Amino acid sequence: MSEQLVTIEIDGREVKAKAGAMLIDVADEAGIHIPRFCYHKKLSVSANCRMCLVEVEKVPRPLPACATPVNDGMKVKTQSPLAVTAQQGTMEFLLINHPLDCPICDQGGECELQDVAVGYGSDVCRYVEGKRVVADKNIGPLVATDLTRCIQCTRCVRFGAEIAGVRELGATGRGEHMQIGTYIEKSVDSELSGNIIDVCPVGSLTSKPFRFRARAWELVQRDAVAPHDSMGSNVHLHLRNGEIMRVVPKENEAVNECWLSDRDRYSYQGIYSEDRLTKPLVKKDGEWQEVDWKEALEAAANGLKAAAGGDGDQLAALVSPNSTQEEIWLAKKLLQGMGSDNIDYRLRQGDFRPGQPDRPWLGMAIAELEELDAVLIIGANPRQDQPLLGHRLRKAAMKGATITYINPLQLVLNYRSSQWVTTPAGMLEELAAVGKGLNLRRGIIAQTKAEDRHKALAASLKEAGKAAVLLGPMALAHPDASMIWGLADAVAESSGATLGLLPEAANSTGAGMICEAENNGKVRELLENPRKGYLLCNLEPSLDLHDPALAGKAFDKAEFVVALSAFRGDSLDAAADVQLPLATFGETSGTFVNAAGDWQSFAGAAKPLGEARPGWKILRVLGNVLEISGFDQDDCGQVLAEIEESLAGRKPENKVKVDVNEERWMPAEGMARIGDVPIYAADPLVRRASALQETVHHVEAAVRINAETAKGLGLEEGGQALVSQGDGQATLPVVIDETVPANCARVQSALAGTEKLGAAFGAVTLTKA
Amino acid sequence: MGFKSQPMTNVVETPDKGSLFTPEIRARIDKWIVKYPEGWQQSAVMPALRIVQEENGGWLTTELMDDVAAYLDMPAIAVYEVATFYSMYELKPVGRHKICVCTNVSCMINGSDGIRGHLEKKLGITFGQVTEDGKFSMKEVECLGACGGAPMMQIGKEYYENLTPDEVDRILDGLE
Numbered sequence: 001m002s003e004q005l006v007t008i009e010i011d012g013r014e015v016k017a018k019a020g021a022m023l024i025d026v027a028d029e030a031g032i033h034i035p036r037f038c039y040h041k042k043l044s045v046s047a048n049c050r051m052c053l054v055e056v057e058k059v060p061r062p063l064p065a066c067a068t069p070v071n072d073g074m075k076v077k078t079q080s081p082l083a084v085t086a087q088q089g090t091m092e093f094l095l096i097n098h099p100l101d102c103p104i105c106d107q108g109g110e111c112e113l114q115d116v117a118v119g120y121g122s123d124v125c126r127y128v129e130g131k132r133v134v135a136d137k138n139i140g141p142l143v144a145t146d147l148t149r150c151i152q153c154t155r156c157v158r159f160g161a162e163i164a165g166v167r168e169l170g171a172t173g174r175g176e177h178m179q180i181g182t183y184i185e186k187s188v189d190s191e192l193s194g195n196i197i198d199v200c201p202v203g204s205l206t207s208k209p210f211r212f213r214a215r216a217w218e219l220v221q222r223d224a225v226a227p228h229d230s231m232g233s234n235v236h237l238h239l240r241n242g243e244i245m246r247v248v249p250k251e252n253e254a255v256n257e258c259w260l261s262d263r264d265r266y267s268y269q270g271i272y273s274e275d276r277l278t279k280p281l282v283k284k285d286g287e288w289q290e291v292d293w294k295e296a297l298e299a300a301a302n303g304l305k306a307a308a309g310g311d312g313d314q315l316a317a318l319v320s321p322n323s324t325q326e327e328i329w330l331a332k333k334l335l336q337g338m339g340s341d342n343i344d345y346r347l348r349q350g351d352f353r354p355g356q357p358d359r360p361w362l363g364m365a366i367a368e369l370e371e372l373d374a375v376l377i378i379g380a381n382p383r384q385d386q387p388l389l390g391h392r393l394r395k396a397a398m399k400g401a402t403i404t405y406i407n408p409l410q411l412v413l414n415y416r417s418s419q420w421v422t423t424p425a426g427m428l429e430e431l432a433a434v435g436k437g438l439n440l441r442r443g444i445i446a447q448t449k450a451e452d453r454h455k456a457l458a459a460s461l462k463e464a465g466k467a468a469v470l471l472g473p474m475a476l477a478h479p480d481a482s483m484i485w486g487l488a489d490a491v492a493e494s495s496g497a498t499l500g501l502l503p504e505a506a507n508s509t510g511a512g513m514i515c516e517a518e519n520n521g522k523v524r525e526l527l528e529n530p531r532k533g534y535l536l537c538n539l540e541p542s543l544d545l546h547d548p549a550l551a552g553k554a555f556d557k558a559e560f561v562v563a564l565s566a567f568r569g570d571s572l573d574a575a576a577d578v579q580l581p582l583a584t585f586g587e588t589s590g591t592f593v594n595a596a597g598d599w600q601s602f603a604g605a606a607k608p609l610g611e612a613r614p615g616w617k618i619l620r621v622l623g624n625v626l627e628i629s630g631f632d633q634d635d636c637g638q639v640l641a642e643i644e645e646s647l648a649g650r651k652p653e654n655k656v657k658v659d660v661n662e663e664r665w666m667p668a669e670g671m672a673r674i675g676d677v678p679i680y681a682a683d684p685l686v687r688r689a690s691a692l693q694e695t696v697h698h699v700e701a702a703v704r705i706n707a708e709t710a711k712g713l714g715l716e717e718g719g720q721a722l723v724s725q726g727d728g729q730a731t732l733p734v735v736i737d738e739t740v741p742a743n744c745a746r747v748q749s750a751l752a753g754t755e756k757l758g759a760a761f762g763a764v765t766l767t768k769a
Numbered sequence: 770m771g772f773k774s775q776p777m778t779n780v781v782e783t784p785d786k787g788s789l790f791t792p793e794i795r796a797r798i799d800k801w802i803v804k805y806p807e808g809w810q811q812s813a814v815m816p817a818l819r820i821v822q823e824e825n826g827g828w829l830t831t832e833l834m835d836d837v838a839a840y841l842d843m844p845a846i847a848v849y850e851v852a853t854f855y856s857m858y859e860l861k862p863v864g865r866h867k868i869c870v871c872t873n874v875s876c877m878i879n880g881s882d883g884i885r886g887h888l889e890k891k892l893g894i895t896f897g898q899v900t901e902d903g904k905f906s907m908k909e910v911e912c913l914g915a916c917g918g919a920p921m922m923q924i925g926k927e928y929y930e931n932l933t934p935d936e937v938d939r940i941l942d943g944l945e
Contacts, residue, residue, distance in 0.1 A: 161777055170846035172853040183849035184831060416780055 006072035011079060017070050024052055024065040027078065034078050035087060035116045037094070037201045038153035039066035042258060043162055049094070049153050051116065053086035054078045062086040084120075091120040094151050097132040097176070098202070105149065107203030109216035113151065134179050139169075140187030141694035142194055142262060144211050150180050150204040156196040163259065164190040165394050165414025180204070189696050191387040191679065194265040198248065198258070209269055209691045210246040214238075222605035223250060225592050226264035227322055227585040228686060229386040230503035231256060231366070232594030233264050237586050242607035244268045244586045254367055255594065261387035262695075263679060263686055270688035271584055271609070275568045278610025281579040288573065293611065297618075300578045301625040303560035304338065307533030312339020316526040318545075320538035321345045321505035322683050323615065324590025325599075326639040327564075328507070328514050330619035330631070331537055337628030342531065344523045345511035347539060348473065348504065348677070348749070350546045350759045351481040352522035353662060359512040361652035362595040363468065363500030370395040374464035376457065378406045378431060378488060380472020380502050383413065384679040384697075389502060389595065402460050406430045407474065408674045409746065410739035418453070421741050424761050425668040428480060431487040432660070434458050438494045443660030444483075445490065458495060467497035473504040474676050477546060477749075477760045479665035486658030499654045503595050504682070509652055510593030514643065530554040536563040537615065538582060540684055542571030542755030549728040549758045551575075564615055567684050571755060581612035585685055588614035589636040591643075597652045601640060667763050673725065674746040675760030681750040701730070701753030703766060704737035704746035713766055720769040723747055725758040731769045776809050777847060783839040790836065794824055798840065811843040814851050818858055827867060828859035856910060864899045864906035866944050869923040872909050875916035880932075884920050885909075887934040891941070905941070 004019045010032050017026040022045065027034050038049035045067050053062035057075035062082055077083055095117065102108045134147035154171055157180065161167050168188045173179050182188070188196070196205050219238040226233040226247075233256035238246045247268050249260035280296030281288045291299070308314045315338055317331045323345075332343045346352075362369075369392035382390035397403050397415035404418040405411060406427050411419060420430050429448055436450035437458030450458070461467045469492040475484045492499035503509055527550045534555060545551045548571075555561050555575035563576040566584035573579075582588075587608040591601040604614060616639055623631030633639045666672065678699045680692045692698070703721045705713075715721050717736045722729060723745070730753055740746045749760045757764075789795070797820045801813040817837050822829050834852055838845040852858045859867070868888065872881045889895050892905050899906040915921045918930025922937075929940055 165780075167777060167844035167846050170850045172846075172849050174854045183846060183853070413780055 006070060006074075008070050008072070008074040008076065010076045019072070020069045022066055023054065023063075023068045023070055023076060026070055027065060027076075032078060034065045035120060036066060037112060037116070037151060038155060040155050040158075040199055043155060043158040043199070046154055046158065049151065050090045051087060051094070053083060053090060055080045055082040087120045088122065091117060092122060092126070095121060095125065096127045097148075098151060099131065099148050101149070105146070105203035106144075106206040106211055107149075107200075111203060112201035132176055137181050138185070138187070139182060140189065140193070140696075141691045142208055142266060143188060143197060144206045144208040146204055146206070147180060149202045151202055152178055152180070153201055154180075155199040155201065156180060156205060159196055159199050160188075160190065163195070163391065164192045166190050168193075169196070187696060191262055191383060191697070192259060192391065194262045195249075195259050198260075207246055209266060214240045214245045219245060222603070224586055224602045224605060225506070225600045226260070227506045227592070228263050228267060228682060229261070229389070230362075230505060230508050230595035231261075231386050231388045232506060232592050232598060232600050233260055233388060234600070235260060235264060237268075237605045239606055244271060244606045254365065255598070256388050259388060259391065263387065263682075263692065266692050267686045267689040268586065269690050269692075270685040271586060271606070273567065273688035273690070275688070276609055276612075277565055277568050277579060277581040278612055280581060280611065283577045288579075293613075296578055296580060297622055297625050300562045300580065300622060303577055304533045304535070304562060305626070307531075307558070307560040308338055308340070309532070313342065314532040315340040315535070316342035316531040316533070317344075317535040317537065318347060318523060318526070318539065319343065319345050319511065320347060320544060320683065321503070321508040321511045322685075323507060323511070323538050324588065324592060325507060325510045325514065325643055326590050326636050327537060327615035327619065328511050329639060329643045330616055330623065331535060332514060333630060334619055334623050334626070334628060335535070337623065337626065337630070342526055343515055344526065345508070345515055346476070346523055347544050348477050348546045348760065349481060350477060350479050350524060350761065351665065352524050353482040353658070355656060355658035356482050356485045357501075357654045357656055358516060359509070359650070359652040360501040360503065360654050361509045361512075361597050362470075362502065363498045363654055364596065366392060366594070366596045368466075369393055369468075370399070372396045372464075372466050372468050373401050374460045374467040374497070375401060375403045376406070376434065376461060376469045376491065376497070377403065377502075378469070378471050378484060379408075379427065379475030379478060380405070380470065381407070381409070381411050381474070381676065382472065382502055383411070385473055385504060385677075386502055386595070387679075402464075404457050408672075408741060408744060409676065412739075418457075420453075421739075423668075423741055423744055424478060424672045424674065425664070425666045426741075427475075427478070428483055428487065428664070428666075430454075431484065431491065434461075435487055435490050435494070438462065438491060440490055440494055442490070443486070445487070445660060458491075461491070461495035461497050464497075467495060468492075468500055469495075469497045470500045470502050472502045474674075474761075476501075476504075477675065479759065479762055480662075482658050483660060483662055483664070485656045486660040486662075489654075489656035489658070490660060499656070501595070501654065504677070506594070507592045509595055509597055510591070510599070513593065513647055513650060513652060524550075527551050527554040530557040532559045534558050534561045536561060536565070536572075536576070538564060538566065538684065540565075540567075540569045540571050541575045543569075543681070543687070543750045543752075544683070547759045548755045549726060552755070564618055565684070566612065567688065569684070580618050581610060582618065583608035583612045583614040587612065588616070590614070590616065591636075591640055593652075601636075666761065670743070671764050671766055672744050673757075673760070673762055673764040674740065674744050675749040675754075676746070677750045678748050681748070687750075699748060699751065701732050701748070701751040702735045703732045704735045704740050705744070705766070706738050706740050706742060707736050709740075709742050709744070710734065710736055714768050715766065722767045722769040723757060724765045724767075725762065728756040728758050730754060730756050776811055777844060778808065778811065779842045779844060782842045786840055789840050790821065791824075794820060795840075802841075811841045811847070814841055814843065814848060815855070817841060818848070818852055822858060826865075827863045828861060862899060862903075863908075864904050866905050866924050867908060868905060869908045869910040869913070870896075871911070871913050871915075871919070871921050871923075873912040875912070875919040876921060879919040881920040883934065884922065884932050884937060887937055891938070904944075
């Protein structure tokens with residue numbers, strides 16, 4: 001498309017537009033509405049619904065506005081008799097086969113077909129023959145189909161091909177026999193599959209968990225920010241009687257565009273799960289008892305005070321990076337008031353050696369990801385970790401960016417890339433070899449040999465207009481995370497690439513800014529040298545920590561553990577002495593700072609379940625009970641103002657000062673555990689989202705090894721293996737998985753059955769059980 | 770940029786194409802692939818399906834369509850779309866001789882209903898069915914472009930025009 005501007009006239013109004021732009025875009029820009037079904041601004045033009053027909057002067061027939069490029073002097077009429085007749089004709093044809101089931105259709109009230117029919121439909125149907133009926137298909141637990149309603153716009157098919165990057169749905173058959181479906185019985189498994197509900201202009205594809213739960217006009221819409229990955233996707237919550245009925249994307253071109261990942265869309269189901277903690281609990285003589293808030297808060301305050309015994313260092317707080325800025329800030333302030341600096345959020349990190357960035361972040365705006373020309377990604381699976389960041393990277397790849405992954409796993413990606421799959425220890429060698437390719441000589445770089453592929457990557461990073469070196473959650477969980485940071489920094493610096501992190505959680509970046517990691521606690525140290533009192537916020541010890549075995553022991557030893565939690569779970573029941581019911585996603589106000597350092601605040605929308613209360617309020621009152629000064633905020637905004645004042649414009653930064661010659665903690669020999677986090681196990685809320693847990697992405701704890709490794713150990717598919725890590729053991733089923741490199745065992749974290757095991761990444765032994 | 774302007778090629782190319790089909794079938798498909806620009810091997814999907822169908826007794830199984838998809842590095846659903854769109858691909862078993870009877874306007878005016886009725890009576894099957902011995906199957910088709918010789922039918926690659934019931938008997942009797 002050229003930058004040349006042309007002047008056209010639409011309905012008598014003069015409009016300036018880029019030459020070659022499509023008429024429908026120009027009209028949208030000018031605020032002139034043209035009806036449409038198949039056109040979608042993010043998808044390719046197919047021009048098959050014919051609803052957007054308009055009259056163009058000097059053209060004898062109506063033209064589809066979505067597929068007509070503008071020319072200088074073009075005169076367009078969208079309301080002329082020719083245009084309106086054409087649109088009405090199209091509407092009549094579209095309605096021939098469309099059932100009149102609006103009263104029982106979930107789309108009723110928010111249906112593009114209904115809306116357009118009001119404007120262009122006739123009140124009488126002239127068609128008297130039989131209507132077409134299409135059998136519904138089961139395409140999985142997330143999306144319900146009612147294919148008789150389909151008007152064959154193919155938006156869902158194009159979404160799969162162009163956005164999700166996997167062609168799962170198709171249009172089979174011809175003419176009246178054309179059907180949307182998978183042809184063979186198959187679920188739609190993309191991590192972005194829920195978006196086909198939004199793009200569907202009729203009620204053909206609707207949300208399965210939301211089905212028949214509410215009518216569109218009964219719902220109240222509130223804004224929020226998604227609570228899982230570090231994207232900070234903007235969402236609308238739809239509530240009825242104070243209960244969240246569904247979550248849909250809120251358009252924000254700079255963040256999530258108009259899309260939403262399935263995790264962000266369906267996790268709301270977790271809010272209403274059966275094991276939701278709705279009343280304060282205090283452990284008395286080993287038994288949990290429901291108490292009122294006053295008693296619980298006093299028990300918490302007295303317990304913490306007694307545990308500290310006047311020595312602040314005996315207290316520590318572990319806060320989930322899914323907590324809001326306000327929660328983390330008040331937790332930090334509470335601890336400081338009791339004389340402790342021991343707060344940390346890096347729950348899935350194992351290596352805390354100095355020199356790693358204090359306040360790591362993406363290093364660029366989210367939209368800049370798609371402008372990259374060369375990207376090196378280490379220890380990450382963005383498609384699972386941050387699905388929409390993955391989508392941005394896919395866009396870069398489709399524009400021709402070269403993307404290289406260094407991972408301990410072969411990923412299933414939806415674009416072409418180079419994947420260098422190696423053992424966790426080998427990841428450092430690969431990265432160092434890229435450094436060697438850039439003629440670096442320091443530390444372990446000097447000992448490696450750069451092969452052609454390393455040199456080629458080094459050159460492409462150097463020569464690219466925009467390049468980035470990005471670390472992911474598997475790099476942070478690596479026993480040599482500091483070395484990875486050091487090497488990545490060296491590569492980025494000498495190639496001119498931007499160094500960045502793909503943070504795992506909604507508020508990882510913000511938590512880093514508050515916790516000032518270097519000066520405060522380090523999770524590993526806080527657990528290795530058990531403190532007497534712990535404050536846990538929004539986490540489950542056996543599932544959300546890098547080393548659950550270590551954590552279990554520390555909490556056993558502790559005199560007193562207070563947990564702020566939205567849910568009950570075995571490991572929390574075992575660890576805690578007081579459990580305070582926490583308001584969760586949608587119920588609390590707060591602020592998340594996303595990967596790109598954008599501060600996004602949101603208000604509470606739903607009524608907290610039972611006696612649950614927003615975290616900032618719980619911590620504020622706990623501060624009052626402990627008689628610590630500075631806990632008199634009346635609302636979340638005051639807490640935020642305090643944070644902003646205190647941080648005084650401090651920005652995240654990826655400043656690395658690591659000598660790349662440090663001791664290697666990941667043994668190069670022997671079996672290595674790969675403990676990545678499954679997409680739908682990442683935090684307490686999503687683990688309880690029932691529909692997501694029914695998808696193919698749900699996994700049970702298992703030992704995944706490749707066939708060769710299995711043969712060497714005498715293990716086979718379906719058998720059981722005894723996994724030993726330190727003094728922790730677990731017996732798990734064996735799954736043969738060729739995406740795992742030799743001598744590695746993929747034993748994923750955050751799954752029931754792995755709680756007795758140690759660090760997510762580290763040495764492990766397998767024997768036949 | 771849409772999936773029409775660039776090939777929707779699978780991210781991971783099929784590693785072992787030598788295990789798909791026979792060397793002869795592969796050679797026949799390869800002849801078509803080289804007619805298209807590099808990276809556009811999926812443009813050969815129609816001839817590939819035709820060749821595979823021919824070698825499978827005139828019809829396609831889902832497995833064969835999956836193999837075609839794998840051989841051309843394209844998503845299986847895209848092959849299903851093509852195979853279900855065009856009427857010359859058969860997704861159910863057909864007889865050794867597939868009798869395609871045109872029932873479109875010219876043929877209908879010239880008596881295709883009678884031809885159809887005669888065939889049904891003679892073979893004991895109707896459109897979409899196969900005789901028990903697997904020798905014949907009947908299919909209703911749209912205009913085959915032989916209106917000058919209406920009513921007409923196609924069996925295999927042959928056109929038979931100006932049909933009468935007697936003529937039909939003679940033709941069928943002459944088939945193996």
